[in-house]
Amino acid sequence: DTAVSQTPKYLVTQMGNDKSIKCEQNLGHDTMYWYKQDSKKFLKIMFSYNNKELIINETVPNRFSPKSPDKAHLNLHINSLELGDSAVYFCASSREYSDNSPLHFGNGTRLTVT
Amino acid sequence: AQKVTQAQTEISVVEKEDVTLDCVYETRDTTYYLFWYKQPPSGELVFLIRRNSFDEQNEISGRYSWNFQKSTSSFNFTITASQVVDSAVYFCALSDLKAAGNKLTFGGGTRVLVKP
Numbered sequence: 001d002t003a004v005s006q007t008p009k010y011l012v013t014q015m016g017n018d019k020s021i022k023c024e025q026n027l028g029h030d031t032m033y034w035y036k037q038d039s040k041k042f043l044k045i046m047f048s049y050n051n052k053e054l055i056i057n058e059t060v061p062n063r064f065s066p067k068s069p070d071k072a073h074l075n076l077h078i079n080s081l082e083l084g085d086s087a088v089y090f091c092a093s094s095r096e097y098s099d100n101s102p103l104h105f106g107n108g109t110r111l112t113v114t
Numbered sequence: 115a116q117k118v119t120q121a122q123t124e125i126s127v128v129e130k131e132d133v134t135l136d137c138v139y140e141t142r143d144t145t146y147y148l149f150w151y152k153q154p155p156s157g158e159l160v161f162l163i164r165r166n167s168f169d170e171q172n173e174i175s176g177r178y179s180w181n182f183q184k185s186t187s188s189f190n191f192t193i194t195a196s197q198v199v200d201s202a203v204y205f206c207a208l209s210d211l212k213a214a215g216n217k218l219t220f221g222g223g224t225r226v227l228v229k230p
Contacts, residue, residue: 031216033216040222041153041203041222041223041225042220042222042223043205043218043220043223044220045217045218048216048217056217088157090159092159094216096216097216098216099216100147100164100209100211100216101164101216102149102161102164103159103161103216103218104161105151105158105159105160105161106158107156107157107158108157108158108159110157
């Protein structure tokens with residue numbers, strides 16, 4: 001009964017390719033997020049959606065496009081992958097975006113761009 | 115701008131020793147939330163605690179305890195009688211109540227290695 005699940009767990013691809021990471025939560029939460037963790041373990045928010053509406057869009061290259069078909073899903077599509085995109089990407093959810101409730105994270109997707 | 119500093123990058127202890135992780139934050143907000151998350155070697159991020167800026171009471175949960183001092187902008191975390199399973203990277207985070215969305219600013223993390 002995984003609360004926040006993301007697939008795939010590992011993704012190895014070549015520069016220039018387009019790839020997607022899927023995320024689903026079964027907690028009934030309204031808000032979902034994408035965070036990026038770099039090689040030094042630094043975590044930074046990328047996007048936040050509340051009930052399918054974009055709330056936070058940090059200074060992320062427009063090659064990254066999140067899509068939320070419904071409030072239980074938030075997918076991340078990346079175009080024209082670059083070496084610097086190599087990182088671990090975490091999906092997360094919270095009850096709602098305005099109550100500062102704790103984030104529940106998925107297990108991460110390790111993306112390696114060669 | 116908000117900032118969270120975890121000055122200790124790595125701490126190594128022997129099992130049963132106590133270990134304290136420092137967290138210092140910067141914010142102009144008067145109301146905010148502070149969090150601690152644990153990232154074990156398996157890689158997932160696990161929520162440990164959330165503390166409101168108005169609640170300065172220390173908290174204890176089993177072998178874990180947290181010391182929040184608003185005067186020094188610190189929210190330190192102590193593991194008492196450490197165990198090998200406590201080996202992980204621990205992150206302190208700050209929530210910006212004024213920004214749209216539930217945006218967390220994370221510190222750089224402290225890696226704790228507990229040796230048997």
